[in-house]
Amino acid sequence: MRISTRGKYGVRAMLELAMGYGQGPIPLKVIAERQQISEHYLEQLMGTLRRAGLVNSVRGAQGGYELAFPPGEIKIGQIIRVLEGPIAPVECVEDGVDPACERFEACATRLLWERLRDSMTEVLDSTTLADLCEDAASL
Amino acid sequence: MRISTRGKYGVRAMLELAMGYGQGPIPLKVIAERQQISEHYLEQLMGTLRRAGLVNSVRGAQGGYELAFPPGEIKIGQIIRVLEGPIAPVECVEDGVDPACERFEACATRLLWERLRDSMTEVLDSTTLADLCEDAASL
DNA sequence: GGAATCCCTATGGGTTTACTCGGGATTGGT
DNA sequence: ACCAATCCCGAGTAAACCCATAGGGATTCC
Structure with missing residues (x-):
């Protein structure tokens, strides 16, 4: 889990x-240094976040990344969904999926997974x- | 996730x-069939559950597995912890772990992970x- | 004794993770 | 015009993990 x-x-x-919001773009290098994350690896994650519309990038010298929205409008759940996929402990309770579930006992466990999914979603x-x-x- | x-x-x-509780041991084969799980694979899981004390096994013909306690006394969280490890979205909020966390910003995300952990634990x-x-x- | 069981260890293929590497495209400053 | 600072992109990779499968050994009921 x-x-x-x-x-x-x-x-x-x-x-x-978010902590530098409104003060111009922050270069990848700085983020990576401050958070002690491999620069090249973080680059891939930022690419994903950019394609998802959560951050904007500014290319060239003095460039970097900045939030696409004010910090108050970006939920952690959005970030997680973009980088980790749907928030669901098991596949069959993913949002928008409604599989014909064969085993009737499985449905009992499914209620459980739905409750778990909902409580995770609520927090995030x-x-x-x-x-x-x-x-x-x-x- | x-x-x-x-x-x-x-x-x-x-x-x-649990559904057959009090009616004698249920053989692995039957569980595997009813739940459509690979028998050999399930055997490993049952071994883990047995060593954790959640089920008892009865060897020999007419043997099988049965719950070590009444269904009302076994929490889903116990099962998950035995088979999946600690319920914690990130390592640093595992129960009993108190790492000297270097980055002070990290603590902000840590509060988040703690809230997530707690809400998951609550359900399970x-x-x-x-x-x-x-x-x-x-x- | 034999069939039905549980018990244990080893192995393997596939996927995912967490990177690293190398180069290309874009832009501000001089 | 150039150069350095940036972002952008795709490939490669070692290790770990997942989900089994295989094969045999030990125990117990009938």
Whole structure:
């Protein structure tokens, strides 16, 4: 029941961008240094986040990345979904999937997985980058 | 954010045992057939569950597996922990681990992961096999 | 004794993870 | 015009993990 480094690094990088929001783009190198993440690897994650529309990139010298929206409008769940895929403990309770489930007992476990999915979604979608910035400030 | 087949199969197998609780041991073959799980693979999972004390095994002809406790006393969280490891989205919020975390921003994300862990734990530890049996009965 | 069981270790193919590498495209500063 | 700082992209890779499969050994009921 772990998220991978993609989700972990992604959230950390996005928090970094959130803390510098409104002050121009932040270069990858700086994010990677501050968060101690392999630069080349983080680059791939940022590419994914950019294609998903969560960050904008500015190419060339003095370029870098910045959030596509204010921190208060970006939910952690969005980041996770982009980098880790659907938030669902098992495939058959993914959003939008409605498989004809054969085993009737399986449905009992399915209710369980749905409850788990919902509680995970609740936490991840009720927290924004702005919330994490506040948390960071009060530490 | 997926559990593996170990957790899935494990819960399904345990539910099968719960539904036959008090009626003698159920052979692996039957569980595997009813739940459509590879027999040999399930055997390994049952071995793990047995060594963890969640099921008892009866060897020899007419043998099989049975729950070590009544269904109402076995939480899904116990099964998951045995088969999947600690319930924690990231390593640093595992129970009993208190790492000196270097990055102060990391602590902001750590609060998030703790909230996620807690909400997952809440669901999994508040549901017992008896609850799943009820769910199954009312379908 | 034999069939039905559980028990154990080893192995293997496929996928995923977490990177690394090398080069190309774009842009600001001088 | 040039150069350095950036982002962009695709390939490659070693290790780990997942999901089994294989084959035999030990135990117990009938």
